[in-house]
Amino acid sequence: MAPVNAALRCANFEERRDRAMALFAEKGFGQVSMRELAAHVGLTAGSLYHHFPSKQDLLYDLIEELYEELQATLEQGRRARAQGKPVLPCLIGAHWQLQAERPMQFRLAERDFCCLSAEQQARLGALRERYEAGLLRLIAPQTRRAGETLAATGHVLATLLNQLPGMLRARALSEAEGLSLMENLVQGGIERTLG
Structure with missing residues (x-):
């Protein structure tokens, strides 16, 4: 069961990365706040730093x-x-x-x-x-x-x-x-x- 969970985590990470990229591309990197980015990728602001250092x-x-x-x-x-x-x-x-x-x-x-x-x-x-x-x-x-x-x-x-x-x-x-x-x-x- 562990490999499935690892695969799911990897897929979730990639999906969040893709969502973040779409938001940056649409609005411009400088126009996106950390709070907006967290909401857009489906994370809390605090947990965003666990996935993306900055x-x-x-x-x-x-x-x-x-x-x-x-x-x-x-x-x-x-x-x-x-x-x-x-x-x-x-x-x-x-x-x-x-x-x-x-x-x-x-x-x-x-x-x-x-x-x-x-x-x-x-x-x-x-x-x-x-x-x-x-x-x-x-x-x-x-x-x-x-x-x-x-x-x-x-x-x-x-x-x-x-x-x-x-x-x-x-x-x-x-x-x-x-x-x-x-x-x-x-x-x-x-x-x-x-x-």
Whole structure:
């Protein structure tokens, strides 16, 4: 019976996390009080701290999880390369899918990053830089760019891959149209910038 209880606790925790994320995404992290957050996730204010040490820690966990998922998209690109398949369409498809599965986390990562402590921002910044560098190694392994130019290019490329799916869905483009447009935009930018 213990495994069932553990599974139930895990499911309850995930459900509460998802409710908190939805509230943050809807209202904005800074506009949500601890009391409102507790009521929204179905806990008393006092027991909220047992589940989530602080609002900032919860936000940090949600954004960190997104960067872990973004790292996983790079693994899909590596597998495509190992199988002799084109890497860029694979990465674009993986980002399209991730944006469909986690739109609220993308919104939080862009909008509410500034609400985190300096230490949390630095840790997430390092995760993002690692993701961006990995992305560049996959897409443009032969580039001659270096230093800040290369870092800026990685940042812009990652931003395109992370933001375009939501923008294109808002324009009611089909998945096929969206993926094709993303591939053309990203490929064109890569050829002109890193070629």
